[in-house]
Amino acid sequence: MQKYQVNQYTIDNIVNWVKSGEIAIPEIQRPFVWDSTKVRDLMDSLYQGYPVGYIISWRNPDVRLKDGSLSMGKKVLIDGQQRVTALTTALVGQPVIDDSYNKVIIKIAFHPIEERFEVLYPLYLSFHD
Numbered sequence: 687m688q689k690y691q692v693n694q695y696t697i698d699n700i701v702n703w704v705k706s707g708e709i710a711i712p713e714i715q716r717p718f719v720w721d722s723t724k725v726r727d728l729m730d731s732l733y734q735g736y737p738v739g740y741i742i743s744w745r746n747p748d749v750r751l752k753d754g755s756l757s758m759g760k761k762v763l764i765d766g767q768q769r770v771t772a773l774t775t776a777l778v779g780q781p782v783i784d785d786s787y788n789k790v791i792i793k794i795a796f797h798p799i800e801e802r803f804e805v806l807y808p809l810y811l812s813f814h815d
Contacts, residue, residue, distance in 0.1 A: 692740075697732065697773060700741065703761060704774045709743065710760040711752045711767055718771045718782045722792045722805040725772040729794050730803045741766030 703709040731738050743761035751757055763770060774780040776794045784790050793806035 697777075700770060701773055701777055704770060704780070705778060708761055709770065710749075710757050710762050711771075712749050712757070712762050712764075716767075717785065718768065719785050720768050720772055722794075724768075725776050725792045726794050726803045726805045728769060728772050729776055729796075733796075733801075733803070738769060739766065741770060 700709070728738060741763070742765040744764050745757075745759055745761060749757040749762050751762075771782055772792070775782050775790075775792045779791050779793075781789045781791050795804045795806050796802070797804065
């Protein structure tokens with residue numbers, strides 16, 4: 687009996703799973719620690735077609751999540767949290783808590799003529815936003 691499977695999904699699928707809450711981050715995962723240039727570099731790597739690694743998820747109904755709830759059969763992110771979080775802040779505008787405990791949206795711009803990504807100034811939010 688096969689205990690795991692490898693599937694290939696689009697970035698759109700992964701981002702939609704995050705937006706719908708189907709992917710969840712377990713309590714044991716570290717905070718988001720990437721700076722905005724690393725987010726920019728991920729976007730560039732994806733654009734260039736470079737491999738960016740695997741995302742590993744696990745369906746388990748008993749894992750405590752970052753928000754304090756239980757996973758209840760969601761895809762629990764075991765590996766790939768930084769990449770998935772970077773995608774959702776850059777593509778969807780979802781806020782993240784940075785390593786200084788600021789709520790921030792990392793904005794990445796694309797220059798189509800030069801085919802180059804640039805970091806826009808991070809948008810800092812109050813915790814009431």
